Every structure is written in structure tokens, then in C-alpha cells.
Amino acid sequence: xxxLKRTCLFDxxxxxxxxxxxxxxxxxxxxxxxxxxxxxxxxRTKAGLFDVSHMGQVILRGPDAxxxxxxxxxxxxxxxxxxxxxxxxxxxxxxxxLDDLMVANRGDHLFVVVNAACKDADIAHMQAxxxxxxxxxxxxxxxxxxxxxxxxxxxxxxxxxxxxxxxxATLDWDGMELWISRSGYTGEDGFEISVPxxxxxxxxxxLLDMEEVMPIGLGARDSLRLEAGLCLYGHDITTDTTPVExxxxxxxxxxxxxxxxxxxxxxxxDRILSELTDGPSRLRVGLLPQTRAPMREGTPLxxxxxxDTQIGAITSGGFGPTLGAPVSMGYVPAExxxxxxxxxxxVRGKRMAVTVTPLPxxxxxxxx
Amino acid sequence: xxxxxxHEWLKIDGDLVVVGITTHAAEQLGDVVFxxxxxxxxQVTKGDEASVIESVKAASDILSPLDGEIVEVNDALTDNPGxxxxxxxxxxxxxxxxxxxxxxxxxxxxxxxxxxxxA
Numbered sequence: 001x002x003x004l005k006r007t008c009l010f011d012x013x014x015x016x017x018x019x020x021x022x023x024x025x026x027x028x029x030x031x032x033x034x035x036x037x038x039x040x041x042x043x044r045t046k047a048g049l050f051d052v053s054h055m056g057q058v059i060l061r062g063p064d065a066x067x068x069x070x071x072x073x074x075x076x077x078x079x080x081x082x083x084x085x086x087x088x089x090x091x092x093x094x095x096x097x098l099d100d101l102m103v104a105n106r107g108d109h110l111f112v113v114v115n116a117a118c119k120d121a122d123i124a125h126m127q128a129x130x131x132x133x134x135x136x137x138x139x140x141x142x143x144x145x146x147x148x149x150x151x152x153x154x155x156x157x158x159x160x161x162x163x164x165x166x167x168x169a170t171l172d173w174d175g176m177e178l179w180i181s182r183s184g185y186t187g188e189d190g191f192e193i194s195v196p197x198x199x200x201x202x203x204x205x206x207l208l209d210m211e212e213v214m215p216i217g218l219g220a221r222d223s224l225r226l227e228a229g230l231c232l233y234g235h236d237i238t239t240d241t242t243p244v245e246x247x248x249x250x251x252x253x254x255x256x257x258x259x260x261x262x263x264x265x266x267x268x269x270d271r272i273l274s275e276l277t278d279g280p281s282r283l284r285v286g287l288l289p290q291t292r293a294p295m296r297e298g299t300p301l302x303x304x305x306x307x308d309t310q311i312g313a314i315t316s317g318g319f320g321p322t323l324g325a326p327v328s329m330g331y332v333p334a335e336x337x338x339x340x341x342x343x344x345x346x347v348r349g350k351r352m353a354v355t356v357t358p359l360p361x362x363x364x365x366x367x368x
Numbered sequence: 369x370x371x372x373x374x375h376e377w378l379k380i381d382g383d384l385v386v387v388g389i390t391t392h393a394a395e396q397l398g399d400v401v402f403x404x405x406x407x408x409x410x411q412v413t414k415g416d417e418a419s420v421i422e423s424v425k426a427a428s429d430i431l432s433p434l435d436g437e438i439v440e441v442n443d444a445l446t447d448n449p450g451x452x453x454x455x456x457x458x459x460x461x462x463x464x465x466x467x468x469x470x471x472x473x474x475x476x477x478x479x480x481x482x483x484x485x486x487a
Contacts, residue, residue, distance in 0.1 A: 031398070035398055035399055036398055036399055036424040036425065037398075037399035037424055219398075219424060219425060223424060292401075292402050292446070292449075293402055293404065293422070294401065294402055294422050294427075296427070318424065319401035319402070319422070319424050321399075321424070326401075326402070348404075348420065
């Protein structure tokens with residue numbers, strides 16, 4: 001086994017009785033004593049606290065930071081207002097996705113959060129092509145998600161009530177400087193908070209002392225994001241999928257598209273822009289299994305019960321505790337991507353019906 | 369009751385053997401969300417896949433611990449898979465086997481031996 005890293009909150013996870021598993025090179029909590037189902041439901045009804053410190057936090061400095069970053073992402077970064085955050089994608093020359101990320105305009109710099117498994121590669125990618133790239137290693141990242149997240153966090157940081165979805169702000173609590181965004185990856189209203197390593201334990205304890213806040217592990221994080229129709233990098237989107245195929249065209253603003261003022265100018269622009277115009281050959285869709293059997297990653301998809309030709313595959317799937325039913329996402333040919341199309345997934349040698357369904361499976365509750 | 373290294377329990381019920389998974393196994397699996405039971409009247413050989421159980425985390429097989437015929441299945445698990453977590457060594461039995469010779473159970477562990485096995 002290779003050497004696994006720990007976040008600065010590792011001891012807290014152990015104190016809280018977490019079951020620890022290796023994930024993206026880190027020893028991370030997959031669940032606490034409440035269990036995946038309970039943690040999922042708690043986040044949907046109250047407030048869940050997640051340690052996401054394994055993710056990469058990076059500052060991009062310099063007057064040209066936004067223009068420079070636009071050379072790596074098909075996203076309007078120069079138009080991102082101060083105090084706002086936006087979803088973005090690093091693409092490669094073939095139009096594939098290297099990672100998905102969040103970009104915030106924090107006034108004199110951009111603040112970028114990337115996936116744990118990709119962060120070394122992402123940082124190298126940025127450092128090779130941009131100037132002013134400063135990886136942050138002295139800050140933890142936590143997420144507080146759920147309908148009572150605002151109430152809970154506002155007890156410590158009253159200013160968060162003024163924030164709306166995708167706002168970012170620097171706010172203080174008890175002498176610590178918190179970089180807060182109103183965002184998350186659960187489909188719930190909530191916040192992501194960058195906090196100095198030295199203060200992270202104290203902040204988490206203050207939140208966990210509140211009746212509505214419970215710690216939530218990676219297991220429930222996965223089922224929450226799946227119900228919310230959000231992509232898991234390395235599964236639902238990879239270097240083999242383009243943003244258009246991944247059903248992420250909404251992340252590519254008009255200004256970066258053909259005939260836009262800053263059209264193209266990012267890796268893989270030829271393919272991505274032509275797919276935006278002509279349509280992709282396949283598309284990521286929501287897939288609702290029609291039986292109770294979960295259809296997990298890798299399940300092959302067919303157009304009929306007896307066809308020998310595989311037409312696609314599930315890229316993530318499992319049980320959705322809030323829906324009380326299995327939920328999956330996967331890629332299908334564009335002509336079979338219409339809502340309501342019935343397809344067949346092969347589970348343990350048996351073909352089971354699965355229906356193309358709009359994403360998210362459960363409407364998001366962001367405070368827009 | 370007898371126990372297997374695959375974390376199944378076996379209980380003699382008249383001339384049948386009732387099969388389920390242990391409390392320890394249910395705890396390890398986490399919340400069970402799906403159970404696929406075998407077809408009635410299936411002839412199974414020891415080691416055959418006789419049921420599938422899926423938790424929020426993963427799918428696992430339940431192997432038949434003995435040669436025999438499936439004569440009864442617990443349909444309650446299909447409608448309420450969570451029963452496996454609530455009462456694994458009671459109401460949440462999976463299937464009943466008709467076997468040729470009850471002596472076949474002898475190879476399996478007693479409760480004490482099983483508790484030592486998982487300790």
C-alpha cells in the first residue's frame with residue numbers, strides 16, 4: 001500500500017467513530033456511526049458537515065489571471081464578478097475533460113478548488129501554462145450542507161445570510177479568517193468553507209456542537225451528489241468525454257462559443273465548438289432503473305432485451321435514499337437520449353428496464 | 369444454529385434448513401437496499417450463488433451453504449430489504465433448503481466458534 005495522506009481533521013474523524021477508507025490518496029471517513037442512509041437523510045433534512053480538505057485549493061494571482069485561466073477552460077472567467085464563483089472544466093487538446101473545478105473571483109486573485117485525485121496534475125498543468133499559481137497547503141476545506149446549514153453557520157458567522165448561491169466572501173469567526181462560498185455538491189443549499197488548518201478542528205467542533213449538525217462521510221456524499229445529478233470526475237466525466245457529451249454545455253458561456261467575443265482559445269476548442277453546433281454523438285443522461293436492483297458503474301446498456309450490440313454504459317449508480325429507489329447516470333447515443341426512452345441494463349446476466357430521466361433526480365434547493 | 373465462514377447462519381426447521389446472514393455480516397454491509405432471492409424449486413449445489421444482496425455500498429452474493437432444493441423464499445425481503453439490518457438472525461431469513469442429509473451441517477461452526485472467528 002502506498003503512503004496515504006491525512007487531512008488535518010483526521011483525528012476528529014477517528015474521535016467521531018468514522019470508518020476510514022483510502023480515497024484519492026487520503027485516509028478519509030466513508031461513514032460515521034449513523035451510517036450512509038442516515039447521513040444522507042440528515043443532510044437532506046438538517047445539516048451535514050463534510051471534510052473535503054483532500055481537494056486542492058489554489059490561488060491564481062496577477063492582473064491577467066482571468067485571461068490566462070481562460071486559455072485552459074471553455075468558461076467565461078473574465079466576466080466573473082468579484083464575490084462570485086463559477087463551475088469550470090479543464091479540457092485537453094482532444095476536447096476531453098482533465099478535471100472539473102470551481103473558480104471564485106476574490107477581488108485581487110482567483111481562488112480555484114480542484115478534485116483531490118487530480119490536484120497534482122492540475123497544479124502542474126496550471127504551473128506549466130500560467131503565472132502566479134500558488135497552491136495552498138495551510139488551509140482545510142469543509143462543507144456544511146442542508147436546509148439548516150444557513151441557520152447553523154449564521155450562529156457563528158451572521159454575514160452568511162446575505163450570501164446567495166455561488167457568492168463568495170471572506171468572513172471572520174473567533175479570530176479566524178474564513179473563505180466562504182454558498183455552494184456544495186449535494187444539491188442542497190449550503191456552504192463550503194476554507195479555514196486555516198490550525199483552526200479547522202475548532203470550527204468543526206463548534207458546528208458539530210449544534211443540534212442540527214452531524215458529520216457526513218464519503219458514502220453519503222456520493223449518494224447525495226448522484227441524486228443531484230452531479231458528475232463524479234473519473235467516472236461520469238473523464239479525458240474520454242467532452243463537456244458537450246457530458247451534458248455540461250451550460251458551463252460554456254456564449255462568449256466562449258462560436259461567434260462569441262472570446263470564442264475558442266481553450267484546449268480542444270475545435271471539437272467542443274463543433275459539438276455545440278452540430279450536437280454530440282452521445283450524451284450523459286439520468287437513468288432510472290425500473291426495478292429495485294441498483295445499476296452500478298460499468299453496467300452495459302442495450303436498446304432492447306435481445307440486442308447483442310451494447311449502446312452505452314452506466315458511469316455511476318446506486319441507491320438514492322431520498323428517492324427510495326435506485327438511480328444511475330450513463331452515456332447513451334444522442335438519438336436515444338430523449339426523456340422517457342426505455343433502455344435495458346444488464347445486471348448479473350439479466351436485462352432490466354431503465355428509463356432516460358431528466359437530471360437532477362431530485363430538484364436542487366439552492367438559494368438563488 | 370450453525371454458522372459459515374461466509375457469515376451465513378443455518379437453522380434446522382423440521383426437515384428444512386433456513387439460511388440467513390449474520391448480524392456481523394449485516395453490520396459490515398451497511399444499509400441493505402435490494403435483495404434478489406432464488407427461484408423456488410431450484411436445485412443448488414454448495415457454493416452456488418443463491419441470492420444477491422445490495423447495500424448502499426456494494427453488491428454481494430449469498431452462496432448456498434449446502435446441496436439441496438430451494439423450497440421457500442422470504443418474499444418480505446424483496447419489499448423491505450431493510451429487514452436484513454433490523455433482524456438479520458430472525459425475520460430476515462433468505463431461503464429454506466430441503467437437503468438429503470442433515471449431517472451435512474456438521475462441518476459448520478457453532479455460535480461460540482463463529483464469535484471467535486469474527487473476533
